[in-house]
Amino acid sequence: MTSLAIETHDLTKSYGSTRALDGLSLRVETGQVAGFLGPNGAGKSTTIRILLGMLRADSGTARVLGLDPWSDAVTIHRRIAYVAGDTSLWPNLTGGEVIDLLIRTRGGKPRSRRRAELLERFELDPTKRVRTYSKGNRQKVALVAALASDAELFLLDEPTSGLDPLMEAVFTEEVRALRNQGRTVLLSSHILAEVEKLCDTVTIIRAGKDVESGTLSQLRHLTRSTVTASLRNPAVVSGAPGVHDLTVENGHVRFDVDNTEIASVLRLLADAGVENLTVAPPSLEELFLRHYGDQVREEVTTR
Amino acid sequence: MTASTMAPAERGARSRPGTAEPWAGTLALLRLYLRLDRVRIPVWTAAVGLLVAGSVASMEEIYSTPESLQARAALMANPSAVMMTGPAFGLDNYTFGAMVANELSLYLLLAAAIMSILLVVRHTRADEEAGRLEILRALPVGRFAPATAAALTVTLANLLVGAALVVALVGTGMEAASSLAMGVGTALTGLVFGAVAVVTAQLTEHSRAATGMALATLGTAFLVRAVGDVIDNQGSWLSWFSPLAWAQQTRMYVDLRWWPLALSAMTVVVLLAVAVALSQRRDLGAGLRKGRPGPAEATRTLLSPVGLARRLLRGAFLGWALGTFAFALACGSMATSLEDAVVEIPELGEWIAVDLDDLTSSFAASMLSFVAVALLAFAVSAVLRLRTEEEAGRVEAVLVTGSSRLGFLGGWLGCVAVQTLLMAVLTGLGLGLGMWAVTGDVAWAGRLATGALAYLPATYLVAAVAVALYGSAPRWATVTWLPVIWVAFTLFLGTLLDLPSWAMDLSPFTHTPLVPSADVEAAPLLAMAGLALLLTVVGFVTYRRRDIVPG
Numbered sequence: 001m002t003s004l005a006i007e008t009h010d011l012t013k014s015y016g017s018t019r020a021l022d023g024l025s026l027r028v029e030t031g032q033v034a035g036f037l038g039p040n041g042a043g044k045s046t047t048i049r050i051l052l053g054m055l056r057a058d059s060g061t062a063r064v065l066g067l068d069p070w071s072d073a074v075t076i077h078r079r080i081a082y083v084a085g086d087t088s089l090w091p092n093l094t095g096g097e098v099i100d101l102l103i104r105t106r107g108g109k110p111r112s113r114r115r116a117e118l119l120e121r122f123e124l125d126p127t128k129r130v131r132t133y134s135k136g137n138r139q140k141v142a143l144v145a146a147l148a149s150d151a152e153l154f155l156l157d158e159p160t161s162g163l164d165p166l167m168e169a170v171f172t173e174e175v176r177a178l179r180n181q182g183r184t185v186l187l188s189s190h191i192l193a194e195v196e197k198l199c200d201t202v203t204i205i206r207a208g209k210d211v212e213s214g215t216l217s218q219l220r221h222l223t224r225s226t227v228t229a230s231l232r233n234p235a236v237v238s239g240a241p242g243v244h245d246l247t248v249e250n251g252h253v254r255f256d257v258d259n260t261e262i263a264s265v266l267r268l269l270a271d272a273g274v275e276n277l278t279v280a281p282p283s284l285e286e287l288f289l290r291h292y293g294d295q296v297r298e299e300v301t302t303r
Numbered sequence: 304m305t306a307s308t309m310a311p312a313e314r315g316a317r318s319r320p321g322t323a324e325p326w327a328g329t330l331a332l333l334r335l336y337l338r339l340d341r342v343r344i345p346v347w348t349a350a351v352g353l354l355v356a357g358s359v360a361s362m363e364e365i366y367s368t369p370e371s372l373q374a375r376a377a378l379m380a381n382p383s384a385v386m387m388t389g390p391a392f393g394l395d396n397y398t399f400g401a402m403v404a405n406e407l408s409l410y411l412l413l414a415a416a417i418m419s420i421l422l423v424v425r426h427t428r429a430d431e432e433a434g435r436l437e438i439l440r441a442l443p444v445g446r447f448a449p450a451t452a453a454a455l456t457v458t459l460a461n462l463l464v465g466a467a468l469v470v471a472l473v474g475t476g477m478e479a480a481s482s483l484a485m486g487v488g489t490a491l492t493g494l495v496f497g498a499v500a501v502v503t504a505q506l507t508e509h510s511r512a513a514t515g516m517a518l519a520t521l522g523t524a525f526l527v528r529a530v531g532d533v534i535d536n537q538g539s540w541l542s543w544f545s546p547l548a549w550a551q552q553t554r555m556y557v558d559l560r561w562w563p564l565a566l567s568a569m570t571v572v573v574l575l576a577v578a579v580a581l582s583q584r585r586d587l588g589a590g591l592r593k594g595r596p597g598p599a600e601a602t603r604t605l606l607s608p609v610g611l612a613r614r615l616l617r618g619a620f621l622g623w624a625l626g627t628f629a630f631a632l633a634c635g636s637m638a639t640s641l642e643d644a645v646v647e648i649p650e651l652g653e654w655i656a657v658d659l660d661d662l663t664s665s666f667a668a669s670m671l672s673f674v675a676v677a678l679l680a681f682a683v684s685a686v687l688r689l690r691t692e693e694e695a696g697r698v699e700a701v702l703v704t705g706s707s708r709l710g711f712l713g714g715w716l717g718c719v720a721v722q723t724l725l726m727a728v729l730t731g732l733g734l735g736l737g738m739w740a741v742t743g744d745v746a747w748a749g750r751l752a753t754g755a756l757a758y759l760p761a762t763y764l765v766a767a768v769a770v771a772l773y774g775s776a777p778r779w780a781t782v783t784w785l786p787v788i789w790v791a792f793t794l795f796l797g798t799l800l801d802l803p804s805w806a807m808d809l810s811p812f813t814h815t816p817l818v819p820s821a822d823v824e825a826a827p828l829l830a831m832a833g834l835a836l837l838l839t840v841v842g843f844v845t846y847r848r849r850d851i852v853p854g
Contacts, residue, residue, distance in 0.1 A: 015589070052441050054587040074324040074443050082441035088434035090339060105331045105442045142438070155441075 035199030085158035096126030352467030400556025415493030465490030488550030608714025635737020731755030770842035
C-alpha cells in the first residue's frame, strides 16, 4: 500500500523484564494528521524510536514511507523531521546555531525566509546560548528546525511540552498548514484537547498495545453518550439494554448509554414522561478514561 | 511495500540489513564536534607544547655536564624513580635525550590519554545520556557516524598534541627521529585510551561511569607498567601488558626502534572493533549492563543534607578509595627492590641516603606524597560536584524543600571532609600493608595510616579554594584544578626542573612534612588548616548571598 506513511504490525519490544511494546499495530495514511494517544509509559516514545530506526523491535514489522526503518534509516531520515518531547541540546551553542546545524545536516538550506518567519512566530531569540533557554524555548528550537524543513513526514513526540498556550496555538496553526500542504504528521500526546483539535485519526495505546484506532467519529461511535433527564417515572430506565452507571435523585436521572442503543432508550424516555433532556456526545476524554479507568479495564479484557 | 515505492537511487543504497549508509553525515558531525571543541583542543595542544619546550630548555641549563647527567642516572636505580618515570635505557652513558625521554614521556602519555578519554566520553556517552545523540540520529546520519566523528575528533586532537610535541622537542634542539617517535608514540597512546573509552561508553548508561572505567583502566596500565619496570628497570615481561610501556619501549634517544608502536596501533584497531561489536548488541541510550531497580522508598539516613551528599558521592568515594588503596598497596610492595638496588649500585648510597632503614623510610615518604595526590583530586572533584548539581537544577530542588543553604552546603562539605579523611587512612594503610608484605615489619601499616593524616591540611586547603570559588564565583570553580595540577607538577617534576623555591612554595605539599622520614612540624600544618577554614568561611558567606543558577 503506497498510501500508508507508517505501518507497523504486532511490534514487541522488551527492556529486560519490562515489556514496553506488546503487539502494537499502527497505520498512518499519507497526508493525514494522526494522533497517538496514551498515558506516560504506554510505549509511545518506544514506538517512535523504532520508527526512527534507533531501536530494533524484538518482533513484528514496521514500515516508514514504505521502507524498513532499521536498514533504511538514513534514507528515511532525509524525508522526515523529528521533535522529541524533552529536547536536549548543546549548552554552549546558540539557538540559531543549533537550528542551522539541524537544518543543514538534513540537507536543507539554512537562513531561509521560512526560518526567519518561524523564529518570529515562536518568539525565539536565536542569539542566546542553549544553556540559558527554558525547557519551552529548547522545545521551540527543535520545532523551528523541524518546521523549517520540507519533510514529508513529521514525527512529533509530545512536541508541545513546556510551551505556553499562545505558543501551542501557533503550533496548532503550523500543523494545520502542514496538513494543507499534504504532509503527514504523527503527533504523540497525552493531551486530549490537542489531539481532538488537530487529528484526523487517533490510535490509543495502552501498556504497549493499540487498544482503539480510527477516525474521531468512528471512535465516538464506539462509545457512550451521557444522558441527563427529569422523569416522572425514573424506574423504567434501570435495567434497560445499553444503560450504564445510572444514578437517580429526586426524579433526575443521569446515565451513560451505548450509542448503538440510543434510539431505543429515547423511546423509553418518551414513554416515561421525560420533562427535560440533555444528551452529551462523548468527548475524547471519556474515550480515554474508558480505556484507562479501572472499572472499564475489565470490560476491555473480557470483551 | 513494493519496489515501485522506492526511487532507484534508494534501491541502490540498500545493501545488507542495518548497513545502508552507516557513515552518512560523518563530516557534518565532525564539523559540529570540532566547533564544540574549538577552545578545548587548542588549549591541550598549546599546554603540552609549551610545557615540553619550557621543561627541555630548563633541563638543558641544569644538566649541562656529563657529571650531573650521570648523577641523575644513578637516581634511576631507585624503584620509586623508575615507577614515576619509565624504563631506564642507556644508564651507563646517560645522554640528555635519554633523560628527557625518561623524565617527560610518562607525563605526556598520561596527558594524551586523559585528554582522549574526556573527549571521547564527551562526544559519545555524554551526548547519548543527555538525549542529544537521539536528536542527531533522527537526522540523515548513519548508525556509525557519531562514533566515527568522535573518533576522528580525538584522532585530530592527538595528532595536534603529537605535532606540538615534535615541534617543541625539535625546536629545542633534540634529535629529529626520536622526537618524532615520541610524538607518534604519545598520539598513539592517547588513541589507545580514547579507544578504551569508546568501549567503556558502550558498557554503561552513564557518562560519569564511562569516564571512571576508562580512567581506572589508565590507572591499571600505569600500575602494571610501574611494577613491570621495577622488576627490571628496562622493562620486564609484565611491562609489556601496559599500553603506556609500548611508547616508552621505543628507546627514544638511546637506541630507537619503532615496532613497539605497532602494538599501540593494533590495540586501537582491536578495541574499536570490540566497540562496534558491542554497540550492535545494545539499544540507543542503553548500556550492556542493565540498570537494576532500586529501593522504592528513601531510608531515614538519606533524608538529611549529609545523608544525601553521602549517597550522591558514594560511587565516586568507593571508586577513588578502593582504587587508591590498591594502587598504594602495589606501590608499597615495591620496597623490596630497595635492598637489591643498594647492593647492586653502591653509588646510590652515596647519592641519597646512608643506610637501608633510612632509604626504606624515605621511599615510604615519597610514595605517600605521590598517592596523596589522589586525595586532592577526590576532595576537589567532590566539592566541584556541587556545581554539577546546581547546573542541573538539583540544588534548587533540595533548597526549596526547606533545607537551608548553609545546612545543605555544610552537610555536603562535612561529608567530603570525612570521606577524604577515611580515604587518607585507607591509602596510608594500603601503602603500609604493601610494605609489610615485603619487609615483614607490620609497624609500617600503623605508621603510614596515621602518617597519611599529615596530608589532610594541604588537601583541605586546596578543597577550600574550590569551596570559596563555588561560593563567590561558581562559574570559575573548575579553575581549582589548576592548583591540583600544580601540586602534581611540583611533586613529580619540581626537583628535576629545579624550579625556583617560590614556585615550589606555591604547592601546599611543599609545606607538608615528608612523613614518616621527616619529623612532623605542627606550625605549617596548623597554618594550612587555618587558611582552609578561612576560605571555607568565605565560601559559606558568599554562597548565602549569591543567586542559585541552574544551567
